[in-house]
Amino acid sequence: MREVADAARDAGLPIVFVIPRGYEGDVYPEGSIVVRTGLDTRERSSILVRSGDVVVALGGAIGTLFEVFIACSYGVPVFFLKGSGLPTDKFANCFRDGVVDDRIGRCIEYFDSVEELLERLCGYRARGSS
Known part of the structure; x- marks a missing residue:
């Protein structure tokens, strides 16, 4: 996450951290918005x-997978990067079609490269936006 935050900062994008209790004392990049929950x-x-229009899963473990399931349950689309070398890579093997619950339908789009994911993300328009 540090690399993503640094790249966003370098690109002039606003950075917002939604921090759990155990990380509230950490140091965050200057100019970022830190929400200590x-x-x-x-x-x-x-x-x-x-709080977002889409969840981007760049790799991780149980916390990332938990957020993917929460997103699907709320109807929030998930853009999922495969090939991170982290435990989340196994997820795409379980739900290849992006459907974790037939009642919800497809909620996950998988990407093989950061460039492909970013292209889709930059072209994404949230539901209800014009």
């Missing part, structure tokens, strides 16, 4: 997912 990581994940 006072919540544990699972509760904070729900706020994080509900």
Whole structure:
């Protein structure tokens, strides 16, 4: 996440961190917005997912997977980068079609490269936006 935040800062993009209780004392990049939730990581994940138009999963472990499931349950699209070398890579093998629940339908789009994901992300328009 540090690399993503640094790249966003270098590109002049605003950076917002939604921080769980255990990370509130950490140092964050100058000029970023830090929301210290006072919540544990699972509760904070729900706020994080509900605050965005899309969830981008760049690799991780149980916390990232938890956020993917939360996003799908709320109808928030997930853009998922494969090939990170992290435990989340196994996820695409389980749900190849991007459907984790037939009642919800496809909620995950998989990408093989950062460039492909960014192109889709930059062209994404949230539901209800004109």
